[in-house]
Amino acid sequence: MEIRRTGRTPTPADFDCTFPALLARTLSDLTPEERHLLRSVSLLDAFDLDLATRTAGLAQQAPARRLIERPLVNENPYALWPYHLHRAIRSAVRDDDHSDDRRTPADWDQAATRALAALGDQWTSATALGPSRMLLVACLRQGLRLAREHRLSDLGWLTAAAHAYTDDSVWEPLSLPTDSSTEPAPDTPADALGELLTTIARRQHEHRQRTADRLTAVLDSGLLPAELTEMGLYYRAKAYKDLSQNQAARAGMQQVADAGGRYAPRARRGLANLARLAGDFPTALAAVPTLGWKGRHHRVLGDIRWSQADTAQAVAAFEAGRAEAEQHGAAGERAMMQVRLALAVSFADPARADDELALAHQLLDGLDQRSNTLLAQVVALIKDAGTSGVTDRAQSLNAEIEAAGLPFLHRFVELALAFHHAVRGEDQGLAATIDRLRALTATGDFAYFTDIAHFMAALPLPELSAVRWTTSEDDVRSSWHRLVQARQEHLHTGH
Secondary structure, X not given: OHHHHOOOOOOXXXXXXXXXXXHHHHHHHOOHHHHHHHHHHOOOOOEOXXXXXXXXXXXXXXXXXXXXXXXXXXXXXXOOOOEEEOHHHHHHHHHOOOOOOOOOHHHHHHHHHHHHHHHHHHHHHHHHHOOOHHHHHHHHHHHHHHHHHOOOOOOOHHHHHHHHHHHOOOOOOOOOOOOOOOOOOOOOHHHHHHHHHHHHHHOOOOOHHHHHHHHHHHHHHOOOOHHHHHHHXXXXXXXXXXXXXXXXXXXXXXXXHHHOOOOHHHHHXXXXXXXXXXXXXXXXXXXXXXXXXXXXXXXXXXXXHHHOOOHHHHHHHHHHHHHHHHHOOOHHHHHHHHHHHHHHHHHHOHHHHHHHHHHHHHHHOOOOOHHHHHHHHHHHHHHOOOOOOHHHHHHXXXXXXXXXXXXXXXXXXXXXXXXXXXXXXXXXXXXXHHHHHHHHOOOOOOHHHHHHHHHHXXXXXXXXXXXXXXXXXXXXXXXXXXXXXXXXXXXXXXX
């Protein structure tokens, strides 16, 4: 580009040198300030004038303005940070050990510290004006890499950013996935934080046992500060719950709840959910007023209500939860509420469920929520209960659930099949489904699904149930059986 600016056509001889030699010649053409800036921004994946200036520790942007006009700086005007160096240039600049004014390791670490602080200030300042998910993730990606590569001990704003990242359940990838069998174990707080966040995000693509094992390794390292340790304990407890290891899940949730920190409301929600899973609905319901937005009170209430075939109150709770999520700009929670709203509606109103499910898929698009995406497929089975092809689709869905390491969802598939067989009056199919449900709920968790399957077909329970409903068992039985009768009528009339 420099040659073309002279009006001369480049020839092969112009490039008869090694890349480091070419770069050395380019560096010699820069002013000392520009060389200092170039080395500083080589630490960054992308930058703007402010980031470049602050990373270099300069007072004015003028040198940065001159540098970005050089042909070795690429520009993408549509990017969050418009300027970047080619990876080969960044590598060569950082590996330069021949120049007279080359940097020492301490110089690089100081620049990395300045870059980390500048990224944090950009995110903090922008957040004061309103949350920006794109900026949060971009700052986390660059900040985590800088802190890990330069073994920076002070996590600073990265801790607050980590909380903001997990708050919304969107799970954009922060770095390349790591494999603990080949990667060295974390040995700095930044390593531990990077592994913690990567593991939490990657759990949408990994078996939950892998998630639990990775989180255990991070927690055992002892490198996380207290509030990030609570994050690790909470998400490990969630993984245990998904694996149906509910004793371990309860112990983890109780530990976080007792600590009274940032994750205590979530842990109290987890304990309420575990009470519901055990069939203790009054205890779960009593916890709802104590949860608030942070404990996702509407979600917990809706899950209690639909489980007792109280469709109207379940829908009202999930709609309130969706509205609250919208008020807080929580896209991930809004999508979760919409999937559950579709679930509640799917038993009672297949026509409306079609619309609600379409909106659920729309809200899930771009989010990395594996369990909710699979639950939406269960909703589609329930919506279509009584029609042909449901059992084949259920078998295929069970295979996906197994691969995802989310065994609790098998029970939802069997509940959908119980509804399907009850609607069609298929006694043999229902009996087989109830047997599978009984085996899946042998630990006691989700045992109320087996009761519900009996209620749907107006079958007596074979033995005294341990489930504690919020109303009488007869009321719950009648409500579920009415949903089956309504679906039969719907299919009979074609409406």
